[in-house]
Amino acid sequence: MSDQRLDVRKTYKLLINGAFPRSESGRSYKVHSSDGAFLANVAQGSRKDIRDAVLAARGVQAKWWGATAYNRGQVIYRLAEMAESRRAELASHVALSEGASDDEADAIVSRSIDRVVWYAGWTDKIAQVYGGANPVAGPFFNFSLPTPSGVVGVLAPQASSLEGFVDAALAPLTAGNTVVVVASERRPTPAALLAEMTATADFPAGVLNVITGLTSELAPTLASHEDVDGIDLSGVDEDAANELANVAAGSIKRVYRPRTGDDDPARRLRVFIETSTVWHTIGQ
Amino acid sequence: MTELSDDARATSRLGSLEYDPAPESAALAQFRPSYGLFIDGTFTDPSAHEQFVTLNPANEDVLATVARASAHDVDRAVEVARGAYENVWSKTTGAQRAKYLFRIARLIQERARELAVIETLDNGKPIRESRDIDIPLAAAHFFYYAGWADKLDYAGFGPDPQPLGVAGQIIPWNFPLLMAAWKLAPALAAGNTCVLKPAETTPLSALVLAEILQQAELPPGVVNILTGDGVTGSALVDHPGVDKIAFTGSTEVGRGIQQRVASSHKRLTLELGGKGANIVFEDAPIDEMIEGIVDGIFFNQGHVCCAGSRLLVQESVADEVLRRLVRRMEQLRVGDPLDKNTDVGAINSAAQLARIEELTSYGESEGATRYTSSCSLPDKGYWFAPTIFANVVQSQRIARDEIFGPVLSVLTFRTPEEAVVKANNTKYGLACGVWSEKGSRTLWVAQRLRAGVIWANTYNRFDPSSPFGGMRESGFGREGGRHGLEAYLDV
Numbered sequence: 098m099s100d101q102r103l104d105v106r107k108t109y110k111l112l113i114n115g116a117f118p119r120s121e122s123g124r125s126y127k128v129h130s131s132d133g134a135f136l137a138n139v140a141q142g143s144r145k146d147i148r149d150a151v152l153a154a155r156g157v158q159a160k161w162w163g164a165t166a167y168n169r170g171q172v173i174y175r176l177a178e179m180a181e182s183r184r185a186e187l188a189s190h191v192a193l194s195e196g197a198s199d200d201e202a203d204a205i206v207s208r209s210i211d212r213v214v215w216y217a218g219w220t221d222k223i224a225q226v227y228g229g230a231n232p233v234a235g236p237f238f239n240f241s242l243p244t245p246s247g248v249v250g251v252l253a254p255q256a257s258s259l260e261g262f263v264d265a266a267l268a269p270l271t272a273g274n275t276v277v278v279v280a281s282e283r284r285p286t287p288a289a290l291l292a293e294m295t296a297t298a299d300f301p302a303g304v305l306n307v308i309t310g311l312t313s314e315l316a317p318t319l320a321s322h323e324d325v326d327g328i329d330l331s332g333v334d335e336d337a338a339n340e341l342a343n344v345a346a347g348s349i350k351r352v353y354r355p356r357t358g359d360d361d362p363a364r365r366l367r368v369f370i371e372t373s374t375v376w377h378t379i380g381q
Numbered sequence: 382m383t384e385l386s387d388d389a390r391a392t393s394r395l396g397s398l399e400y401d402p403a404p405e406s407a408a409l410a411q412f413r414p415s416y417g418l419f420i421d422g423t424f425t426d427p428s429a430h431e432q433f434v435t436l437n438p439a440n441e442d443v444l445a446t447v448a449r450a451s452a453h454d455v456d457r458a459v460e461v462a463r464g465a466y467e468n469v470w471s472k473t474t475g476a477q478r479a480k481y482l483f484r485i486a487r488l489i490q491e492r493a494r495e496l497a498v499i500e501t502l503d504n505g506k507p508i509r510e511s512r513d514i515d516i517p518l519a520a521a522h523f524f525y526y527a528g529w530a531d532k533l534d535y536a537g538f539g540p541d542p543q544p545l546g547v548a549g550q551i552i553p554w555n556f557p558l559l560m561a562a563w564k565l566a567p568a569l570a571a572g573n574t575c576v577l578k579p580a581e582t583t584p585l586s587a588l589v590l591a592e593i594l595q596q597a598e599l600p601p602g603v604v605n606i607l608t609g610d611g612v613t614g615s616a617l618v619d620h621p622g623v624d625k626i627a628f629t630g631s632t633e634v635g636r637g638i639q640q641r642v643a644s645s646h647k648r649l650t651l652e653l654g655g656k657g658a659n660i661v662f663e664d665a666p667i668d669e670m671i672e673g674i675v676d677g678i679f680f681n682q683g684h685v686c687c688a689g690s691r692l693l694v695q696e697s698v699a700d701e702v703l704r705r706l707v708r709r710m711e712q713l714r715v716g717d718p719l720d721k722n723t724d725v726g727a728i729n730s731a732a733q734l735a736r737i738e739e740l741t742s743y744g745e746s747e748g749a750t751r752y753t754s755s756c757s758l759p760d761k762g763y764w765f766a767p768t769i770f771a772n773v774v775q776s777q778r779i780a781r782d783e784i785f786g787p788v789l790s791v792l793t794f795r796t797p798e799e800a801v802v803k804a805n806n807t808k809y810g811l812a813c814g815v816w817s818e819k820g821s822r823t824l825w826v827a828q829r830l831r832a833g834v835i836w837a838n839t840y841n842r843f844d845p846s847s848p849f850g851g852m853r854e855s856g857f858g859r860e861g862g863r864h865g866l867e868a869y870l871d872v
Contacts, residue, residue, distance in 0.1 A: 361539070
């Protein structure tokens with residue numbers, strides 16, 4: 098018997114409505130590091146977990162959008178602060194999950210946190226960049242406001258466990274949507290860690306919900322859910338995306354699919370933004 | 382809401398208002414007895430196609446016969462549009478595209494009176510509306526997007542935004558020429574070529590537009606116009622040579638289109654149905670508000686996707702608003718669409734009339750109180766008297782389903798919060814109205830409405846610079862304004 102201290106290991110859970118439950122199903126699945134070693138038993142979210150998360154996201158959406166853009170920016174910036182202080186932990190999980198070298202993992206974490214900061218700065222720019230006044234031919238003050246689609250479902254990228262997750266989750270959040278994310282199936286722990294950090298970043302409960310589990314099991318529920326307004330299909334292959342896009346059409350969802358050669362992260366912002374145009378009469 | 386007294390239903394306190402007929406001349410309309418398809422800058426021989434008739438819905442007279450484009454015709458039109466895109470239009474500078482569009486705008490203005498008569502004959506809408514709204518706005522739309530064609534770098538989508546290629550565009554029958562303009566103008570400005578399918582019951586103004594494109598000397602194949610029915614539209618949606626589908630029509634058809642293009646590279650924008658809430662607060666200026674409600678639901682016979690078909694009235698003024706509305710409805714002149722004094726014209730088709738009749742029948746059977754104008758209706762043609770349902774509750778079909786006819790459902794509310802909840806209690810999200818003299822309350826409500834267009838103290842206003850389009854099951858994408866370019870650019 099060695100007298101070396103036994104490390105305290107973490108149970109990786111879901112994030113639903115600000116709480117960290119194991120799946121309501123009680124299931125978990127084994128996740129391995131890139132070299133095949135056992136990494137963790139991660140909660141295997143169920144269709145019911147997805148529905149609960151959508152309910153939470155819908156419930157808080159008006160509050161999230163109703164907060165000032167300044168406030169939303171500070172909340173998102175706070176997430177960067179939390180992540181910064183846990184860089185080492187994030188990097189070790191990125192390295193284990195993605196098989197990245199320590200330097201590579203460190204660079205990925207740096208880029209991810211910097212990207213969170215980038216989104217934090219977007220919240221109070223969207224209206225000016227994507228909205229504006231319209232010079233209609235008549236006695237009206239007419240302006241277009243970008244508004245969120247509502248509740249957005251995200252199938253996070255499978256390979257990029259942290260950087261991909263940040264873009265997919267934060268783009269719709271920044272625009273005022275609330276989000277239900279299915280994390281990378283085989284590399285879920287960096288997303289689970291970032292989810293934990295929202296608890297100390299003043300995220301209102303339900304604004305960001307993160308479900309770990311089998312993408313193929315969870316995706317159809319998200320794509321067919323009538324109270325989900327948009328879906329990001331980054332985390333599935335082309336055949337599955339075709340099928341899910343077809344299902345999503347059932348309630349006329351906004352659908353984001355990555356395009357080859359498209360490296361403009363602002364496209365994700367635009368996909369989940371609606372334009373609301375107000376005409377007001379001008380008179381004495 | 383209480384029952385109305387008989388007194389409230391008197392036709393007018395001024396007595397009977399009779400106007401002599403003031404008909405616009407049908408002879409102003411210049412169209413051919415039969416049409417082929419407009420492909421590659423020329424009309425094909427009508428005898429090469431199966432023909433179907435287009436009727437004047439006001440009297441069921443046959444106006445002309447037009448070609449039913451087959452899948453083979455769609456093949457050819459898409460191939461021609463592809464050739465025109467690759468060989469001509471993509472090599473035409475923005476400044477030159479702009480000048481073609483300016484020419485088209487001017488030609489529409491020159492032929493405005495003729496186009497207005499054609500539109501009224503084919504659609505059934507009052508000449509006052511086609512003359513003052515449809516045709517001028519169609520010209521304005523080309524004029525607006527003409528100016529964008531050489532300024533795309535400044536449109537906010539990054540440097541040198543590229544067109545998509547061949548756009549397949551399917552438009553409805555309620556604003557035939559205007560919808561053609563909404564589709565063609567931004568697509569051409571952005572550098573795409575087009576295959577346009579007008580609605581089955583209203584093909585004529587698009588075919589006259591084809592002549593205008595010839596007069597403008599738009600290069601052949603840049604715009605191709607295929608008349609036909611749902612089979613033609615399906616062939617266009619499914620065609621692998623099309624890069625973009627833009628559809629305006631019902632949510633049911635739009636859903637099917639989204640499903641069918643889900644596995645393709647095609648970009649899609651949808652402008653679908655609506656069940657717009659027109660919210661009236663107790664402090665609203667009542668005369669303007671009554672006119673606005675009437676405009677909101679009886680404009681274009683209610684064949685308007687953004688129609689204010691659900692009236693939400695604050696309880697304290699509900700009786701007064703209903704009394705005045707019913708009286709105003711009685712004064713609407715229903716009849717000959719070519720008469721310059723007509724307010725409400727003909728229903729566009731027998732099928733649409735049947736749908737309106739079916740949906741309104743639920744109004745009574747589900748317990749709402751019906752008020753229908755006592756106007757006399759012509760013997761021939763498709764007609765539906767303006768109708769208001771009071772005492773409507775949210776669960777009733779007339780409060781949920783898009784009727785697309787001159788039928789208003791009246792519901793009540795007490796607080797602004799309740800108004801917002803009721804207004805948003807729909808799967809649609811196209812348009813809403815808010816009537817109040819209190820600006821802060823209007824903006825508070827507007828912030829919370831899930832609708833693409835919100836009219837404050839007005840209704841059913843349109844402008845080429847103003848983005849139009851829906852949220853939720855009213856579709857996605859915008860037409861009009863800078864936003865409208867996004868639908869036709871690879872951004």
